[in-house]
Amino acid sequence: EVQLVESGGGLVKPGGSLRLSCAASEFTFSIYSMSWVRQAPGKGLEWVASISTDSRYIFYADSVRGRFTISRDNAKNLLYLRMDSLRVEDTALFFCTKERAPYSSPSVGSDLWGQGTLVTVSS
Amino acid sequence: EIVLTQSPDTLSVSPGERVILSCRASQSVSSYLAWYLQKPGQGPRLLIYDASNRATGIPARFSGSGSGTDFTLTISSLEPEDSAVYYCQQRSNWPITFGQGTRLEIK
Numbered sequence: 001e002v003q004l005v006e007s008g009g010g011l012v013k014p015g016g017s018l019r020l021s022c023a024a025s026e027f028t029f030s031i032y033s034m035s036w037v038r039q040a041p042g043k044g045l046e047w048v049a050s051i052s053t054d055s056r057y058i059f060y061a062d063s064v065r066g067r068f069t070i071s072r073d074n075a076k077n078l079l080y081l082r083m084d085s086l087r088v089e090d091t092a093l094f095f096c097t098k099e100r101a102p103y104s105s106p107s108v109g110s111d112l113w114g115q116g117t118l119v120t121v122s123s
Numbered sequence: 124e125i126v127l128t129q130s131p132d133t134l135s136v137s138p139g140e141r142v143i144l145s146c147r148a149s150q151s152v153s154s155y156l157a158w159y160l161q162k163p164g165q166g167p168r169l170l171i172y173d174a175s176n177r178a179t180g181i182p183a184r185f186s187g188s189g190s191g192t193d194f195t196l197t198i199s200s201l202e203p204e205d206s207a208v209y210y211c212q213q214r215s216n217w218p219i220t221f222g223q224g225t226r227l228e229i230k
Contacts, residue, residue: 107172
C-alpha cells in the first residue's frame with residue numbers, strides 16, 4: 001500500500017529535543033520532494049519545512065528556522081525532522097507529506113499524507 | 124509572506140445544493156494553488172492541484188478555478204460525506220502558506 005507512516009512524537013519539556021521519522025512505502029521516494037506540515041490542537045495547517053529530492057534545496061518556516069532540521073535518506077525511504085529547543089507553541093500533530101509531481105516540478109499539491117505524530121511540549 | 128484568506132469561515136448547506144468556497148491571496152500566486160479537505164481525525168486529502176486540476180480519485184462534482192489572487196472551489200451538488208474543513212495552499216513563493224480554512228457543515 002502506498003503510504004507514509006510517521007513516528008517519534010511524544011511528550012517533551014520546553015527546551016528539549018525530538019526526532020520525527022516518516023517511513024515511505026510503495027512509491028519511488030527518491031524522486032519526490034517531501035515536507036512536514038503541523039496542526040496545533042483545534043487549529044489550521046502550518047507548513048514547517050520542505051526538502052528536495054537530492055537534499056540540495058531545503059526551506060523552513062520562520063517559526064522553526066534554526067531549531068528544526070529536515071533531512072532524508074533515499075536509500076532507506078525515510079524522512080526526518082530533528083526538533084531542538086522545543087517550545088510550548090510547537091505542540092501539534094506533525095504530518096509528513098509527499099508532493100504530487102516528481103522532480104520538483106513547478107506544481108503545487110501534496111497527494112499523500114501520513115496519519116500524523118503528536119508532539120506535546122509541556123513542563 | 125503570501126497570506127491566503129478563505130471565505131466564508133463556516134458554511135451550512137443542504138445536500139444537493141451548489142457550494143462555492145473562496146480563497147484570496149495577498150499577492151499573485153499564478154496558478155500555484157491547491158485545495159484540500161480534512162475530516163476529523165484524518166490527515167488532509169488533496170482535491171485540486173494547480174488551481175483547476177482534480178487530483179486522482181476526486182469526484183467530478185469538485186472543481187477549481189481562478190488564477191492570480193482569486194480562486195474558487197465549487198462543489199456542484201453537495202453530498203453528506205463532503206462535510207469537512209477545506210483549506211487552500213500556495214507554493215508560488217516561500218514560505219508555503221495555507222488559508223485559515225472553511226468549515227462546511229451539512230444541514
